[in-house]
Amino acid sequence: MKILVTGGAGFIGSHLCEKLIDQGHDVLCVDNYFTGSKDNIVHLLRNPRFEMMRHDITFPLYVEVDRIFNLACPASPIHYQFDPVQTTKTSVHGAINMLGLAKRVKARILQASTSEVYGDPEVHPQTETYWMRDNTIVPRACYDKGKRCAETLLFDYYRQHKLEIKVARIFNTYGPRLLPVDGRGVSNFIVQALCGEDVTIYGEGTQTRSFCYIDDLVEGLMKLMDSGAEITGPVNLGNPVEFTMRELAEMTLKLTGSRSKLVFRPLPQDDPRQRQPDITVARSTLAWAPTVPLGEGLKRTIAYFKSML
Ligand SMILES: NC(=O)c1ccc[n+]([C@@H]2O[C@H](COP(=O)([O-])OP(=O)(O)OC[C@H]3O[C@@H](n4cnc5c(N)ncnc54)[C@H](O)[C@@H]3O)[C@@H](O)[C@H]2O)c1
Numbered sequence: 001m002k003i004l005v006t007g008g009a010g011f012i013g014s015h016l017c018e019k020l021i022d023q024g025h026d027v028l029c030v031d032n033y034f035t036g037s038k039d040n041i042v043h044l045l046r047n048p049r050f051e052m053m054r055h056d057i058t059f060p061l062y063v064e065v066d067r068i069f070n071l072a073c074p075a076s077p078i079h080y081q082f083d084p085v086q087t088t089k090t091s092v093h094g095a096i097n098m099l100g101l102a103k104r105v106k107a108r109i110l111q112a113s114t115s116e117v118y119g120d121p122e123v124h125p126q127t128e129t130y131w132m133r134d135n136t137i138v139p140r141a142c143y144d145k146g147k148r149c150a151e152t153l154l155f156d157y158y159r160q161h162k163l164e165i166k167v168a169r170i171f172n173t174y175g176p177r178l179l180p181v182d183g184r185g186v187s188n189f190i191v192q193a194l195c196g197e198d199v200t201i202y203g204e205g206t207q208t209r210s211f212c213y214i215d216d217l218v219e220g221l222m223k224l225m226d227s228g229a230e231i232t233g234p235v236n237l238g239n240p241v242e243f244t245m246r247e248l249a250e251m252t253l254k255l256t257g258s259r260s261k262l263v264f265r266p267l268p269q270d271d272p273r274q275r276q277p278d279i280t281v282a283r284s285t286l287a288w289a290p291t292v293p294l295g296e297g298l299k300r301t302i303a304y305f306k307s308m309l
Helices: 011-022 084-105 141-161 185-194 214-226 245-256 280-286 294-308
Strands: 002-006 026-031 050-054 067-070 108-114 165-170 199-202 208-210 235-237 242-244 262-265
Touching (some): 002 011, 002 084, 011 214, 084 108, 108 141, 108 214, 141 165, 165 214, 185 245, 199 245, 214 235, 214 280, 235 280
Parallel strands (some): 002 026, 026 050, 067 108, 199 262
Antiparallel strands (some): 208 242
16 A cells, blocks of 8 residues: 655654555655654665655645555654644644545545643543543643644544544653653653763652553554544553653663662643553454563663664
8 A cells, every 4th residue: 555654754653654664565754854854764765665755744735645644743842832833733734634635535544643632631541532621721732732623623524524534542652763852751761861960850750651662552553544444543552551750760770770860850831640541442443452561662762772872
């Protein structure tokens, strides 16, 4: 198949492009390099099954494809709050453009949504049926409201135009090719530990997160895309094993052998206290569950950052 991956030069997108090529598909990677980089895909450029196009998805795109993975959007708070208007445009105009393309060429489309659509959740773990606690006026709203609107658009195209849609709600994912300084917990801790700097924890570090290794996540996205047309999602994709940020920092110090110290800073506004996916739907409809434990995934990620730094 000819498969379009928007945001294909980013962290998740570049791993997805690789796996799709391994499966024998032709991949068209579209990216404006806002947070992605050529380094992430340089090893694919000579592959005849791979094509790269510099393009901003807030503008229409006319190509012939069978499937679309719509991943383009900055994912870390530093980047999505850098130009919040562009972030909303990427999610909303980007989704409209990709849905228009999917409708024209009758392609199946998968939207990379996020656990952030659950806001600061009152139910724990989060199921897909939870309707979310919402604040429209805070700085992170440009990201999660944009993603929520994109979900709505997908379901409207599904009902109105009978498009084949898939919505994945992705929870914290980590692994090689995360950017070293983008404010995400795993990469921050590893880089600080490897550089011998203080390891910064926001708040007391008791807030919890669940961390999914990139290979597991990519497998989940591919299974969702390949699932029967009746499966639209939303489907939570993430690792349900929960850790506090302090536990993550301590594990990172141990695995890097670093002597860095933990330091505590004030919590940013609206930082969710808990995040843990309920993956019952993914288990039952996709026969998917993560297999890489945090310790193992961290080792692979630390090896990547060591070679990079
Ligand atoms: N990594 C996670 O933990 C996580 C969690 C939840 C959801 N997601 C979602 O998964 C997707 C990929 O995330 P990631 O972690 O790989 O982030 P990333 O920042 O590494 O990748 C995003 C890619 O999109 C590109 N991009 C941004 N705006 C664009 C635009 N207007 N036009 C074309 N390309 C554009 C960037 O250059 C980058 O290559 C995002 O949609 C994100 O919201 C990721």
